[in-house]
Amino acid sequence: MAEQAIRQQNVQQRPVYRSGRSYALGRIGGRTLLYAIVAIGAAASMMPFFWTVVSSGKTITELYRYPPTFWPESPQFVANYVEVWNVVPFGRWMLNTTWVTFWALLGGTLSSAIVAYGFSRFRFPGRELFFFVTLATMMLPVEVTLIPTYLLFNKLKWLDTYYPLIIPAWLGGGAFNIFLMRQFMLGIPFDLDEAAKIDGASSWRVLWQIILPLCKPALATLATLGFITNWNNFLGPLIFLKTESKYTVAVGLRYLQSAVAGGSAVVSRPQDHLLMAAALMVALPCLILFFVGQKYFVQGIVTTGIKG
Amino acid sequence: MASTTLPTHPSATAPAPKPQQWTAARRREALEGILYTSPWIIGFWVFVAGPLFASMWFSLTKYNVLRPPQFIGLQNYIVAFTNDPLFYPSIWRTFYFALLSVPLAMVGSLFVALLLNQKLVGTAAWRTLYFLPTLTPIVAAALLWRWMLNPDVGLINYLLEQIGIEGPGWLSSTTWAIPALVIMGLWASVGGSRMIIFLAGLQDVPTELLEAAEIDGAGTWAKFWKVTLPMITPTVFFNLVLGIIFALRTFDIAFVSTAGGPARATWFISLHIYQNAFVSFDMGYASALAWVFFVILFTLTFVQFRLSGRWVFYAGER
Numbered sequence: 001m002a003e004q005a006i007r008q009q010n011v012q013q014r015p016v017y018r019s020g021r022s023y024a025l026g027r028i029g030g031r032t033l034l035y036a037i038v039a040i041g042a043a044a045s046m047m048p049f050f051w052t053v054v055s056s057g058k059t060i061t062e063l064y065r066y067p068p069t070f071w072p073e074s075p076q077f078v079a080n081y082v083e084v085w086n087v088v089p090f091g092r093w094m095l096n097t098t099w100v101t102f103w104a105l106l107g108g109t110l111s112s113a114i115v116a117y118g119f120s121r122f123r124f125p126g127r128e129l130f131f132f133v134t135l136a137t138m139m140l141p142v143e144v145t146l147i148p149t150y151l152l153f154n155k156l157k158w159l160d161t162y163y164p165l166i167i168p169a170w171l172g173g174g175a176f177n178i179f180l181m182r183q184f185m186l187g188i189p190f191d192l193d194e195a196a197k198i199d200g201a202s203s204w205r206v207l208w209q210i211i212l213p214l215c216k217p218a219l220a221t222l223a224t225l226g227f228i229t230n231w232n233n234f235l236g237p238l239i240f241l242k243t244e245s246k247y248t249v250a251v252g253l254r255y256l257q258s259a260v261a262g263g264s265a266v267v268s269r270p271q272d273h274l275l276m277a278a279a280l281m282v283a284l285p286c287l288i289l290f291f292v293g294q295k296y297f298v299q300g301i302v303t304t305g306i307k308g
Numbered sequence: 309m310a311s312t313t314l315p316t317h318p319s320a321t322a323p324a325p326k327p328q329q330w331t332a333a334r335r336r337e338a339l340e341g342i343l344y345t346s347p348w349i350i351g352f353w354v355f356v357a358g359p360l361f362a363s364m365w366f367s368l369t370k371y372n373v374l375r376p377p378q379f380i381g382l383q384n385y386i387v388a389f390t391n392d393p394l395f396y397p398s399i400w401r402t403f404y405f406a407l408l409s410v411p412l413a414m415v416g417s418l419f420v421a422l423l424l425n426q427k428l429v430g431t432a433a434w435r436t437l438y439f440l441p442t443l444t445p446i447v448a449a450a451l452l453w454r455w456m457l458n459p460d461v462g463l464i465n466y467l468l469e470q471i472g473i474e475g476p477g478w479l480s481s482t483t484w485a486i487p488a489l490v491i492m493g494l495w496a497s498v499g500g501s502r503m504i505i506f507l508a509g510l511q512d513v514p515t516e517l518l519e520a521a522e523i524d525g526a527g528t529w530a531k532f533w534k535v536t537l538p539m540i541t542p543t544v545f546f547n548l549v550l551g552i553i554f555a556l557r558t559f560d561i562a563f564v565s566t567a568g569g570p571a572r573a574t575w576f577i578s579l580h581i582y583q584n585a586f587v588s589f590d591m592g593y594a595s596a597l598a599w600v601f602f603v604i605l606f607t608l609t610f611v612q613f614r615l616s617g618r619w620v621f622y623a624g625e626r
Binding site for chain 1: 334337338339340341342343344345346347348349350351352354355356358359360362363366373420423424426428432434435436437438439440441443444445446447448449451452453455456460461463466495498499501504505508553557559560563564578581585586591594595598599601602605606609
């Protein structure tokens with residue numbers, strides 16, 4: 001990759017025109033300082049996670065004690081996490097979120113690949129203009145289109161169902177997905193599909209047997225980014241879902257928040273440790289996914305951010 | 309990267325032919341192209357363009373969902389600008405939030421990118437540590453930080469006390485609620501896509517330029533200001549435009565951690581729109597607010613593009 005090449009070149013060609021002991025010492029000092037700064041920053045970004053883990057294992061009395069303890073005196077991890085599942089239908093919400101995420105993700109990835117195929121491989125009148133307009137929609141704040149969309153779903157009797165969260169994804173998957181797929185497809189040599197076409201393959205077959213298999217990295221990027229977007233989606237479920245048992249984890253968490261604030265029918269006093277446990281469980285799938293698909297994240301962000 | 313090499317095939321660049329020149333094959337190609345893009349053509353009209361025009365129409369009506377919309381002209385806009393006690397404050401608060409958070413976020417992300425660009429041992433591991441917060445669902449992040457910033461038993465105020473500072477009330481204080489949201493937002497975004505984009509920009513800075521500057525006696529600081537920064541201005545511009553839009557649209561984090569309070573101190577324009585649309589069901593008025601907001605965002609972005617010629621330097625351009 002070009003990135004690595006540049007880095008290597010950098011190392012090899014760095015001119016050493018200053019030498020001597022003080023310089024070397026200065027360099028070591030500089031490196032130490034650099035690592036110290038990087039480590040402090042990393043610690044700061046991990047601290048809330050650590051604190052949440054610690055808090056989620058405390059008893060309610062220890063939780064509100066001051067000064068705070070840095071590890072639970074009598075860890076209640078199992079009890080607290082189990083209690084979350086008892087207080088609210090957390091398992092149900094997890095399943096709901098998985099269901100919605102799966103279908104929205106499948107639709108968003110598949111349909112954006114098909115649309116990008118149309119944009120990248122076929123000439124038709126208005127293509128450039130439509131593509132430009134597509135890019136412009138990325139800048140459009142969701143607030144302007146949200147109300148009519150809500151009213152439309154209301155007319156269709158789709159409120160409190162998962163259709164509003166799934167169906168739009170099947171119609172192109174959004175400008176971002178289309179753009180990323182198109183960029184990637186333009187990088188695939190046209191000779192490959194020309195050759196298949198000459199051999200008599202239909203364009204549909206070319207898409208499935210030649211283009212899509214070559215697009216695997218881009219599809220993986222869309223899938224990883226799409227998972228995060230759908231799993232974390234808050235405004236959509238907040239507006240479109242009404243029944244508690246249909247909630248996704250994001251709105252469920254919000255519901256739990258108002259429940260554990262105390263004084264409600266569910267819990268009688270503030271129980272922030274349950275909230276911390278729930279928040280961690282909601283975040284966990286995303287964190288795990290990142291470790292699996294790290295390079296796809298970086299690639300996706302870089303492709304859309306810079307090469308556009 | 310593969311995506312940067314543009315193909316030389318004519319169909320990638322050539323404009324569509326004039327209709328009279330169309331052969332059967334060309335017509336077929338156009339038809340197939342439209343067919344493949346049709347899901348998005350439908351999606352675009354049903355979920356983007358249609359709603360855009362519809363909300364413009366709704367903004368001129370009184371509409372509470374139960375009864376059909378009733379045309380009232382510019383009444384909603386007049387009310388917003390003259391008779392809504394929350395309208396101007398919500399705009400100022402939104403801008404105050406953006407004014408605090410955007411510069412910090414830009415400098416912070418660029419700083420992290422510069423650090424991670426230093427050929428450290430274990431770059432991937434460091435990058436992961438910085439990136440993880442951005443993957444946290446914003447609702448979870450808001451709850452995490454609410455607890456961290458708890459004025460009585462929170463970790464932040466405890467740590468501040470250790471160095472002799474009495475921590476403020478954070479989310480329960482009208483003065484500190486917005487700075488608290490800024491901190492939360494920073495944590496959730498500094499090491500994210502903005503940083504990765506900066507990092508990619510930094511790696512595209514030609515090493516010859518940096519070396520030439522070094523030979524001419526430029527120190528680290530001079531190299532950064534005179535070479536690196538000018539070379540990455542397109543990246544800075546991209547991040548700035550998106551950063552301002554995202555900051556002004558902030559909703560989730562304020563909705564979950566403060567619900568607009570205390571005493572409406574974090575009542576942003578997005579919350580105001582949400583409240584009018586989905587709590588009061590005043591769809592006409594909410595649409596008008598959304599359009600005012602849209603025009604503000606559009607104008608800001610447009611101005612930035614116009615001004616960009618003065619400070620953004622494209623290396624490929626003559």
